[in-house]
Amino acid sequence: MSSMNMIQALNSAMDVMLGRDDNVVVFGEDVGYFGGVFRATANLQKKYGRTRVFDTPIAEGGIIGTAVGMGAYGLRPVTEIQFADYIYPAFDQLVSEAARLRYRSGGDYWAPLTVRAPCGGGIFGGQTHSQSPESIFTHVCGIKTVMPSNPYDAKGLLIAAIEDDDPVVFFEPKRIYNGPFDGHHDKPLTPWSQHAASEVPEGYYAIPLGKAAVVRAGKEATIVTYGTMVHVCLAAVEASGIDAEVIDLRTLIPLDIDTIVESVKRTGRCAIVHEATRTSGFGAELSSLVQEHCFWHLEAPIERVAGWDTPYPHAFEWEYFPGPARVAQALKNLMEPV
The missing domain is CATH 3.40.50.970 (Thiamin diphosphate (ThDP)-binding fold, Pyr/PP domains)
Structure with missing residues (x-):
């Protein structure tokens, strides 16, 4: 190592x-x-x-x-x-x-x-x-x-x-x-x-494509994310005080839908976070899949946190990124009575 x-x-x-x-x-x-x-x-x-x-x-x-x-x-x-x-x-x-x-x-x-x-x-x-x-x-x-x-x-x-x-x-x-x-x-x-x-490890090892990782176990909500946003979401969970499970997709296609469904059915709440633009972002597909597979288990509407629907705003890139505060607010929204 x-x-x-x-x-x-x-x-x-x-x-x-x-x-x-x-x-x-x-x-x-x-x-x-x-x-x-x-x-x-x-x-x-x-x-x-x-x-x-x-x-x-x-x-x-x-x-x-x-x-x-x-x-x-x-x-x-x-x-x-x-x-x-x-x-x-x-x-x-x-x-x-x-x-x-x-x-x-x-x-x-x-x-x-x-x-x-x-x-x-x-x-x-x-x-x-x-x-x-x-x-x-x-x-x-x-x-x-x-x-x-x-x-x-x-x-x-x-x-x-x-x-x-x-x-x-x-x-x-x-x-x-x-x-x-x-x-x-x-x-x-x-x-x-x-x-x-x-x-x-210095030598050979392979991680199978199509297998997500649960990077934080939790009981109250599920966060589905990938890339840089994994670190943002972990910080947001700590800041929010909500016991959320964080899933790192690692591979978007093929998608490990089984890990997502198992988690959301158990927690009853789901937030989806990615850095890319919101409209037609991969979060839209994820939201649809969660709705199709977990409808009767959801206790709140699915939350999506993403980049703005705008050409990349160089001067405001740190406002464009979903940060811990935005993700924490999404988690709090999930916990509100419907």
């Missing part, structure tokens, strides 16, 4: 898989010699050479299109989109090619590619470096969508994604790359602090 932040855990996952499988290749903008804008691929080119870890032009459609061909050929490409905001030029390659290849070829070909994409705000990156587009990809049949909340999960889930025979879009919350902030405050003292690293 070693103490790692999320960046180090992701680097370790790629290191492990490059060493285990000669078919694994890592490529993207500045991921080779430079080691990536966030240093997630640092030293991998030096260790494995330029044919295994290499740079590409600034052409996201070309990066993903090349990965689709590599996957069909038998390789396991791991690509990096430098910021999730820049994944849109590659959208057609992901939706029309990668997601459909297995089905349209009758199982003769498939696309075992992993697309890493730093997402979310909190680093003062502005409108084009801070988006959370995960719900767009959860709508696409044939793509798996993952977003970890801590270093241990990040490594195990990334290894599982690389080993998966279908395309996986792997979103990485930048705000917790270097350790979660103090969840009791809406702002960290510094978004780049090196504190709060986790114990992570």
Whole structure:
């Protein structure tokens, strides 16, 4: 075991898989010699050479299109989109090619590619470096969508994604790359602090895609969340004094609906929290599923806490984020008599 932040855990996952499988290749903008804008691929080119870890032009459609061909050929490409905001030029390659290849070829070909994409705000990156587009990809049949909340999960889930025979879009919350902030405050003292690293095995391990984690047991309400918001929700529970269970989805698609349903049927109350825009966010799908599966067990209307319905507000990003106060208020709303 070693103490790692999320960046180090992701680097370790790629290191492990490059060493285990000669078919694994890592490529993207500045991921080779430079080691990536966030240093997630640092030293991998030096260790494995330029044919295994290499740079590409600034052409996201070309990066993903090349990965689709590599996957069909038998390789396991791991690509990096430098910021999730820049994944849109590659959208057609992901939706029309990668997601459909297995089905349209009758199982003769498939696309075992992993697309890493730093997402979310909190680093003062502005409108084009801070988006959370995960719900767009959860709508696409044939793509798996993952977003970890801590270093241990990040490594195990990334290894599982690389080993998966279908395309996986792997979103990485930048705000917790270097350790979660103090969840009791809406702002960290510094978004780049090196504190709060986790114990992570140095070698191989995989966390199955499609299995949520109960990060806090509780009896009075259920919070369903993922990514950075896991830390916000844990702080909100402590601040509210309400004994809420916190579920970290880890994988959005495939979704672990069984863990959600079991919890909500037991607590009778549910809050859904995510950083992305509220309208048509993944919380809408979660709310519908909870309603379908748990209607007769609900003691209060489902609460949703999310980002504003607005283009990403650079000057007001800390007001845009769901903070502990907003989540705590949602929990209090759940407890009000109906």
